[in-house]
Each structure stands twice: as structure tokens, then as C-alpha cells.
Amino acid sequence: MTTEQLYQIFLKHPVISTDTRKIAPGSLFFALKGDKFDANTFAEQAVSAGVAYAIIDNAAYRLGEQYILVDDVLTTLQDLARYHRRQLTIPVIGLTGTNGKTTTKELINAVLSQHFNTYATQGNLNNHIGVPLTILSINATHEAAVIEMGANHQKEIGFLCTISQPTHGLITNVGKAHLEGFGGVEGVKKGKGELYDYLAGDEQRVAFVNCDDTVLMEMQHGRDLKQVVHYGKNEPGSLVSGQIIANSPFLTLQWTNRKTGDIYDVKTLLTGEYNLPNILAAICIGLYFKLTPAEINAGIGGYQPKNNRSQITQTATNTLICDYYNANPSSMFVAIENLGKLDAKHKVLVLGDMFEMGDESAAEHKAVIRKALETEVNQRIFIGGEFFKAGESMDHGPWSIDKFYHTVEQAIAALKDEPIKDSTVLIKGSRGMALERLVDLF
Known part of the structure; x- marks a missing residue:
């Protein structure tokens, strides 16, 4: 089937489904592959759930006229989008x-x-x-x-x-x-x-x-x-x-x-x-x-920010700046600088590891620690193996004043023992750190 032919079908069924848990009746199901799954195996389930057609790339799962066989489902999806964009x-x-x-x-x-x-x-x-x-x-x-x-x-x-x-x-x-x-x-x-x-x-x-x-x-x-x-x-x-x-x-x-x-x-x-x-x-x-x-x-x-991007959350005892959807050295620096400039009586930095840094990870985590130390805040908390190693290897690691924890679980235990109150708190780290687990503690 050509892209143009598939597009004519799309015009009659202009909704795309890729997840059998969220099937839209009358839609087109694209059986995409992932690292741990092959959605061809869910094509029959998608048809049973009410899709108009299932687009697959494994002939073994073609069970009738509602199954459209293509060479590669992802490429077909991309080609269909290009065709639609040109219209x-x-x-x-x-x-x-x-x-x-x-x-x-x-x-x-x-x-x-x-x-x-x-x-x-x-x-x-x-x-x-x-x-x-x-x-x-x-x-x-x-x-x-x-x-x-x-x-x-x-x-x-x-x-x-x-x-x-x-x-x-x-x-x-x-x-x-x-x-x-x-x-x-x-x-x-x-x-x-x-x-x-x-x-x-x-x-x-x-x-x-x-x-x-x-x-x-x-x-x-x-x-x-x-x-x-x-x-x-x-x-x-x-x-x-x-x-x-x-x-x-x-x-x-x-x-x-x-x-x-x-x-x-x-x-x-x-x-x-x-x-x-x-x-x-x-x-x-x-x-x-x-x-x-x-x-x-x-x-x-x-416009109200959401999804934990520069999102202000007011709790009973603290003002939280929730910015833990993602993190890299550039965004860390500007977020730390911003907390330093805020008009607030008591400021706390809670920083989690940055991911995908490759060979630069140690140097970049050290740079963030230095930036945090240069910034006028009342308390600094660093969480994650990369921050822990970086802080430990620095000549003047501020171990007596600032806190370093290997894991989020260790930080949670410490914050339960010594809760933070009446503060403006920046929580920032890479998504994989799942720092949202800390929010209830504040």
C-alpha cells in the first residue's frame, strides 16, 4: 500500500492509536516496536477493541482485511505524517x-x-x-x-x-x-x-x-x-x-x-x-x-506552568520550586542563580544527579557544586552517586555544613529526622532521580 493510499484511509479515520490501553474506537492502530515489546503482538487486541485498521509489519499477525501489512510501521507513520504535513x-x-x-x-x-x-x-x-x-x-x-x-x-x-x-x-x-x-x-x-x-x-x-x-x-x-x-x-x-x-x-x-x-x-x-x-x-x-x-x-x-518545570507549590510550611522534570549543567546554573536572587528569608537548594553526561559527568557535577557554594543560600542538599563522588573528591568539600546523600532514600530518611520549614526550596535534578518523592516531606 502506498503512502497516498494509506492517507485516504487516514482521512476517513483521522485518529492514531499506539497503545492498546488507550484505544480510540475507529482509529488507526500503528503497531510500533520498543526495546521490550513488539506491538504486532497486540494488533488483534487492538482490532477487538474497535480500531478501524491495524498497521503491522509482521505477516504472521495479519488475520484479515483490517490488518494493513507494511515494511516498517515506524517509517510508515513518519511518511504518513510528512504527506499530511504537505497538505x-x-x-x-x-x-x-x-x-x-x-x-x-x-x-x-x-x-x-x-x-x-x-x-x-x-x-x-x-x-x-x-x-x-x-x-x-x-x-x-x-x-x-x-x-x-x-x-x-x-x-x-x-x-x-x-x-x-x-x-x-x-x-x-x-x-x-x-x-x-x-x-x-x-x-x-x-x-x-x-x-x-x-x-x-x-x-x-x-x-x-x-x-x-x-x-x-x-x-x-x-x-x-x-x-x-x-x-x-x-x-x-x-x-x-x-x-x-x-x-x-x-x-x-x-x-x-x-x-x-x-x-x-x-x-x-x-x-x-x-x-x-x-x-x-x-x-x-x-x-x-x-x-x-x-x-x-x-x-x-x-499560562500556568505544570509538569514540574519551574512550578511553584505552596505547602503548609514551605514554598517549593519544583523543577525536577529534567536537569543539565546549563539549567542547573540558572536555577541556582535564580534562587540566590529571590527575595526570601530562608533558602534551600536540593539538587539531584544529572544524567547523560558521559565522560564529563565528574567535572560537570563538581562545577554545579561550586556554583551552589558561591550562591547565598542557607542550606544545600546534594543527592545521588555522581554528586556524592564529586563532593568527596573536592579539596574543600563542605561536609560539615552541606549534606551529600548517595540515594534519594537516604535523603528522605535524613529529612524526616530534620524537617525543613519556613523556607523557599528549589528541588532540581534529572527525571531519573524521581525527586518528586521528596515533596511530601516539605
């Missing part, structure tokens, strides 16, 4: 970056949704499966789309661009993450830059670039980008500039439309000065697409 004529904003991708995507969606029927990547479905599923969720009622693209090795963003085919693009930043897969910081830079590579050379494609970021500006100038729109703190040539006027712990922003000179204030539900460029990016895109200042401020002010 769309709406603006598609693609974004990637080391930190802030999901928050920026949500902010852009919150702004554009004030004026357009917008579809955005759900959660962090930003990989070789998530991007095709996102594209295939866009229908004729949508007027704009925001597609997040993630990567942990080179050539991945370029590949995802062939599926999402963005008309507009944004890189939030380039930092130290997935160093093992990318082969170092230069590898990260090259990998994220594949979005600019896709946009380059086309008169109709637009790049939104943070002009305060010297790395992004260097990357921009190294490519033949035909249309570039800048945003930043105070750059005269930008479309929008802005600054933080309050951070206690929620941000209040003052921003300027550089074309008109008009100035506006907006209160947010975000914390962290590192979110300033993310907010400015969303404002910039809102202005570019001719939203009114009132619409832009409604989107920014109404």
Missing part, C-alpha cells in the same frame, strides 16, 4: 533548544491561542514518534501549529524537520545537555543548528532569534537565513525587548514593542529570571502574527 497551509512554528523548549512552546501556544485555533505538541512528545503523532493530530480547523523537537544526537533535528516542515523556527538556547550522545558542546551546537539549516535559503521561512545570545547570533550569521526576527533585553533592532521588574517568586515583566515604542507590563505565574527569553520569544511571535498587546498579555499572564 497543510498554516504557519508551523518549530522549536528546539537545550533548555526551556517545553515552557517556550506552551507560552507561544498560550499567546497564539488568544487569536488562532492553535495546535501544539502535547506534553513532551517531541521525538521521532511524538512529532509524527503531533503532525497527524492537526486538522482542517487549526490555524497555526507549534511543534517541539527534541534530540540527544546529531542529525535528529534535521530529520524531524523533514516531518514537521516548519515555516517558522526558534532555538531557545544551546547548552550542556546529552553531551554523551552529541559528542560534546560543539556537537550540541551543530545538532540544534539543524533547525536553522532547514530554514536557511528559503525566502518564506522565518527564524526568531534571541539577540542577547551570542551563540545563537553566531549560528544565525553562519547561515543563509532570509528572514530573521530578533527579540532581546534592549536591542534597538529587535521586534520586542523586555526586562524583569519583579521576581518574588513570580515574574513581572515590562516589555516594549520596538516598532511603536509602546511599553506594557505583564504579571506571570512563572518563576526564574531564566524564563525571560522564553517569555520574550512568545511575545515576539505574538507581535509578528499581529496579536494585540491585550491578547499577548492574556496569554502570558494566564
Whole structure:
């Protein structure tokens, strides 16, 4: 069956299912393979649950006309998404970056949704499966789309661009993450830059670039980008500039439309000065697409962070900054700096190991410890084998003042014995550390 033939079936059944626990009746079931499963074995179950067709790549599981046999299910899903994308004529904003991708995507969606029927990547479905599923969720009622693209090795963003085919693009930043897969910081830079590579050379494609970021500006100038729109703190040539006027712990922003000179204030539900460029990016895109200042401020002010990304949680005894969805050296540094700047009486750092650091792990964990020691807080807690080894090997490890624990379980036991109260607490670490287990203790 050709992609075009399958697309005609998709038009009649425009919902995709990949999990037999969440089957949508009348949908198309794509029997994807994982490291520990082969969904071909669930095809019959999917058909019994009410799917219209099951797309499989193992002939042994073809039990009738409702089973469509293809060479490779994942490739077929990606090809179908590419075909569907070519039928769309709406603006598609693609974004990637080391930190802030999901928050920026949500902010852009919150702004554009004030004026357009917008579809955005759900959660962090930003990989070789998530991007095709996102594209295939866009229908004729949508007027704009925001597609997040993630990567942990080179050539991945370029590949995802062939599926999402963005008309507009944004890189939030380039930092130290997935160093093992990318082969170092230069590898990260090259990998994220594949979005600019896709946009380059086309008169109709637009790049939104943070002009305060010297790395992004260097990357921009190294490519033949035909249309570039800048945003930043105070750059005269930008479309929008802005600054933080309050951070206690929620941000209040003052921003300027550089074309008109008009100035506006907006209160947010975000914390962290590192979110300033993310907010400015969303404002910039809102202005570019001719939203009114009132619409832009409604989107920014109404956005409430979730999924443990810079999320403020008020307990009976503490204010928690829950930022443990992910962590890398770049995001660790800015989160630590932000806690140091907050107007709070008693501040506590709780930091968990960073994953996927490869050969740089020891050096990067030491660097984070040094950054934490330089920051004016009242207490520091480091959790995980990498932090423990790094702290132990440092010449001036602050063992008498700051606490290092091999495991989360050890930290939990210690916090039960010595509970923390009346504090502003940053909890940050890689997702694999599962630091949400600490929240009840605060």
C-alpha cells in the first residue's frame, strides 16, 4: 500500500492509536516496536477493541482485511505524517533548544491561542514518534501549529524537520545537555543548528532569534537565513525587548514593542529570571502574527506552568520550586542563580544527579557544586552517586555544613529526622532521580 493510499484511509479515520490501553474506537492502530515489546503482538487486541485498521509489519499477525501489512510501521507513520504535513497551509512554528523548549512552546501556544485555533505538541512528545503523532493530530480547523523537537544526537533535528516542515523556527538556547550522545558542546551546537539549516535559503521561512545570545547570533550569521526576527533585553533592532521588574517568586515583566515604542507590563505565574527569553520569544511571535498587546498579555499572564518545570507549590510550611522534570549543567546554573536572587528569608537548594553526561559527568557535577557554594543560600542538599563522588573528591568539600546523600532514600530518611520549614526550596535534578518523592516531606 502506498503512502497516498494509506492517507485516504487516514482521512476517513483521522485518529492514531499506539497503545492498546488507550484505544480510540475507529482509529488507526500503528503497531510500533520498543526495546521490550513488539506491538504486532497486540494488533488483534487492538482490532477487538474497535480500531478501524491495524498497521503491522509482521505477516504472521495479519488475520484479515483490517490488518494493513507494511515494511516498517515506524517509517510508515513518519511518511504518513510528512504527506499530511504537505497538505497543510498554516504557519508551523518549530522549536528546539537545550533548555526551556517545553515552557517556550506552551507560552507561544498560550499567546497564539488568544487569536488562532492553535495546535501544539502535547506534553513532551517531541521525538521521532511524538512529532509524527503531533503532525497527524492537526486538522482542517487549526490555524497555526507549534511543534517541539527534541534530540540527544546529531542529525535528529534535521530529520524531524523533514516531518514537521516548519515555516517558522526558534532555538531557545544551546547548552550542556546529552553531551554523551552529541559528542560534546560543539556537537550540541551543530545538532540544534539543524533547525536553522532547514530554514536557511528559503525566502518564506522565518527564524526568531534571541539577540542577547551570542551563540545563537553566531549560528544565525553562519547561515543563509532570509528572514530573521530578533527579540532581546534592549536591542534597538529587535521586534520586542523586555526586562524583569519583579521576581518574588513570580515574574513581572515590562516589555516594549520596538516598532511603536509602546511599553506594557505583564504579571506571570512563572518563576526564574531564566524564563525571560522564553517569555520574550512568545511575545515576539505574538507581535509578528499581529496579536494585540491585550491578547499577548492574556496569554502570558494566564499560562500556568505544570509538569514540574519551574512550578511553584505552596505547602503548609514551605514554598517549593519544583523543577525536577529534567536537569543539565546549563539549567542547573540558572536555577541556582535564580534562587540566590529571590527575595526570601530562608533558602534551600536540593539538587539531584544529572544524567547523560558521559565522560564529563565528574567535572560537570563538581562545577554545579561550586556554583551552589558561591550562591547565598542557607542550606544545600546534594543527592545521588555522581554528586556524592564529586563532593568527596573536592579539596574543600563542605561536609560539615552541606549534606551529600548517595540515594534519594537516604535523603528522605535524613529529612524526616530534620524537617525543613519556613523556607523557599528549589528541588532540581534529572527525571531519573524521581525527586518528586521528596515533596511530601516539605
